[in-house]
Amino acid sequence: MQAAVVRGCLVLSVWMIAATQAGTRFQDVAEFRRTGHENHHIHGWSPDSSSWDDQLYPAWKSGDPRWENCWRGGKVVALLTSDSPALIGSNITFAVNLRFPRCQKENEDGDVVYERGCANASFSDQYVYNWTKWVPFCNEGNCSFSSKFPDGRPFPHHHDWRRRNFIYIFQTLGQYYPTTGRSSAVLSINTTNITAGAQMIEVTVFRRGYRKHYPVAKASGLYIVTDQIPFYVNISQKNDKNSSDHIYIKDSPISFDIKIHDPSHYLNKSILSFNWTFGDGSGTFVSNNPVSTHTYTLLGNFSLKLTIKAAIPGPCKPVTPTPLPTTGAPTTPHTTIHTTGNTTVPPFPLTTGRT
Numbered sequence: 537m538q539a540a541v542v543r544g545c546l547v548l549s550v551w552m553i554a555a556t557q558a559g560t561r562f563q564d565v566a567e568f569r570r571t572g573h574e575n576h577h578i579h580g581w582s583p584d585s586s587s588w589d590d591q592l593y594p595a596w597k598s599g600d601p602r603w604e605n606c607w608r609g610g611k612v613v614a615l616l617t618s619d620s621p622a623l624i625g626s627n628i629t630f631a632v633n634l635r636f637p638r639c640q641k642e643n644e645d646g647d648v649v650y651e652r653g654c655a656n657a658s659f660s661d662q663y664v665y666n667w668t669k670w671v672p673f674c675n676e677g678n679c680s681f682s683s684k685f686p687d688g689r690p691f692p693h694h695h696d697w698r699r700r701n702f703i704y705i706f707q708t709l710g711q712y713y714p715t716t717g718r719s720s721a722v723l724s725i726n727t728t729n730i731t732a733g734a735q736m737i738e739v740t741v742f743r744r745g746y747r748k749h750y751p752v753a754k755a756s757g758l759y760i761v762t763d764q765i766p767f768y769v770n771i772s773q774k775n776d777k778n779s780s781d782h783i784y785i786k787d788s789p790i791s792f793d794i795k796i797h798d799p800s801h802y803l804n805k806s807i808l809s810f811n812w813t814f815g816d817g818s819g820t821f822v823s824n825n826p827v828s829t830h831t832y833t834l835l836g837n838f839s840l841k842l843t844i845k846a847a848i849p850g851p852c853k854p855v856t857p858t859p860l861p862t863t864g865a866p867t868t869p870h871t872t873i874h875t876t877g878n879t880t881v882p883p884f885p886l887t888t889g890r891t
């Protein structure tokens with residue numbers, strides 16, 4: 537008798553541990569796991585150790601056969617793009633666009649319908665998915681059925697809530713961000729806390745359901761965060777026969793137009809300086825103008841060097857750890873210039889030839 541009771545307790549406690557471990561977390565759903573821990577919190581994102589309600593959001597890995605039949609009339613493809621590379625401190629923007637199967641489109645109401653007169657099709661029902669029929673069950677977005685993200689948080693209020701029938705779960709760097717939307721979603725991340733390098737981002741898209749939400753598509757991609765200003769140089773010369781062969785005419789000015797890749801306008805207020813060495817013994821040439829011209833008077837192969845510096849106005853960062861304040865005296869915020877984005881291109885070749 538005694539032994540049997542002890543055994544019963546043991547079984548029970550083992551089962552309880554197993555139940556705790558079985559709870560799905562965002563990191564279990566992610567396809568790509570974080571490798572390092574050097575990244576800090578992304579503002580507005582949550583750690584992927586949060587639990588994921590897999591009753592409400594069935595989680596499938598890519599390759600799961602259920603993806604094949606999760607949408608009526610074909611497969612939805614999620615196209616994930618970004619404006620990478622991003623300089624640390626700037627914003628990187630991701631866009632997801634859903635591509636529906638042939639003859640399907642999202643209408644103004646946010647429902648997915650069959651396109652009229654598409655490829656001889658005669659569809660008995662106009663709708664692929666009719667979400668409008670649920671609107672009577674919702675009060676300004678507060679629906680009597682599930683309007684929650686996998687972590688249990690309610691959907692945020694949007695004036696166009698009735699058209700936001702897709703749920704997007706973004707995951708990167710061991711953190712996640714959920715949002716609702718139509719057939720496309722755009723998301724920006726401020727890269728201040730992200731370490732330079734290549735990172736993976738993934739997005740899982742669900743369509744709104746009544747008791748649960750249904751997986752629709754999954755996409756992932758690489759993005760690059762860098763401490764070097766991303767740019768390219770457009771080299772052009774009047775009367776140049778072939779603009780792609782890197783061969784230019786002697787004694788005729790060549791124009792070097794530096795194009796900075798800064799889609800979030802992070803460097804708008806910074807002072808850029810361009811330090812050129814044209815490789816023909818003419819010394820260095822420093823300018824604040826992205827367009828420079830140079831005339832080579834010699835025939836030959838030249839190796840050019842360019843260093844770009846951006847002085848970004850911002851608060852002064854303490855060099856040594858700030859000691860804890862001993863008095864309550866407020867310090868006035870002050871502004872100084874700190875230099876970042878010191879970019880040097882590896883020397884690149886240029887050849888001059890006769891006309």
Ligand SMILES: *[C@@H]1O[C@H](CO)[C@@H](O)[C@H](O)[C@H]1NC(C)=O
Nearest residue numbers: 576577578579726727728729
């Ligand atoms: C960077 O990390 C700090 C500390 O975790 C946080 O307070 C801040 O909001 C983060 N900044 C951004 C832009 O993510």
Ligand SMILES: *[C@@H]1O[C@H](CO)[C@@H](O)[C@H](O)[C@H]1NC(C)=O
Nearest residue numbers: 625626627726727728800802
């Ligand atoms: C990102 O956050 C940092 C610190 O909060 C700020 O200085 C910087 O301007 C932000 N970048 C963008 C593009 O908003």
Ligand SMILES: *[C@@H]1O[C@H](CO)[C@@H](O)[C@H](O)[C@H]1NC(C)=O
Nearest residue numbers: 638639653654655656657658
């Ligand atoms: C559409 O109809 C045309 C003419 O009736 C026919 O030639 C064609 O094969 C049909 N296309 C499809 C996809 O059924």
Ligand SMILES: *[C@@H]1O[C@H](CO)[C@@H](O)[C@H](O)[C@H]1NC(C)=O
Nearest residue numbers: 661662663666667668669670
């Ligand atoms: C779709 O919903 C709208 C609005 O409730 C309704 O008028 C329409 O009949 C529905 N269509 C189907 C096929 O259920």
Ligand SMILES: *[C@@H]1O[C@H](CO)[C@@H](O)[C@H](O)[C@H]1NC(C)=O
Nearest residue numbers: 674675676677678679690693
């Ligand atoms: C939605 O429901 C929540 C909680 O029940 C309530 O606090 C909120 O005011 C409601 N919003 C609207 C627009 O009805």
Ligand SMILES: *[C@@H]1O[C@H](CO)[C@@H](O)[C@H](O)[C@H]1NC(C)=O
Nearest residue numbers: 579580627724725726800801
């Ligand atoms: C950068 O992204 C954040 C969201 O992470 C956004 O709040 C901010 O407005 C963006 N800044 C710019 C300049 O795009």
Ligand SMILES: *[C@@H]1O[C@H](CO)[C@@H](O)[C@H](O)[C@H]1NC(C)=O
Nearest residue numbers: 769770771772773791793795
């Ligand atoms: C490079 O500059 C030339 C001349 O100004 C211009 O015609 C061309 O479109 C530019 N190319 C790019 C990719 O910006």
Ligand SMILES: *[C@@H]1O[C@H](CO)[C@@H](O)[C@H](O)[C@H]1NC(C)=O
Nearest residue numbers: 776777778779780781782783
């Ligand atoms: C221009 O130069 C490129 C690179 O050397 C070469 O592939 C291309 O054939 C050239 N075009 C002409 C019209 O000569």
Ligand SMILES: *[C@@H]1O[C@H](CO)[C@@H](O)[C@H](O)[C@H]1NC(C)=O
Nearest residue numbers: 798799800801802803804805
């Ligand atoms: C930066 O400059 C561009 C073009 O000059 C302008 O369109 C944009 O609004 C500016 N952005 C900021 C954040 O100042």
Ligand SMILES: *[C@@H]1O[C@H](CO)[C@@H](O)[C@H](O)[C@H]1NC(C)=O
Nearest residue numbers: 811812813820821822841843
């Ligand atoms: C420009 O770069 C050269 C080396 O390439 C360096 O010697 C020079 O000091 C730089 N000039 C400025 C103003 O930074």
Ligand SMILES: *[C@@H]1O[C@H](CO)[C@@H](O)[C@H](O)[C@H]1NC(C)=O
Nearest residue numbers: 835836837838885886887888
């Ligand atoms: C420039 O380099 C090319 C290939 O590297 C070579 O064929 C050519 O002879 C060189 N021209 C001169 C003037 O040195």
Ligand SMILES: *[C@@H]1O[C@H](CO)[C@@H](O)[C@H](O)[C@H]1NC(C)=O
Nearest residue numbers: 843845875876877878879880
């Ligand atoms: C800029 O980068 C070059 C090469 O990496 C380095 O030699 C130089 O010291 C850097 N300058 C500044 C101001 O960071």
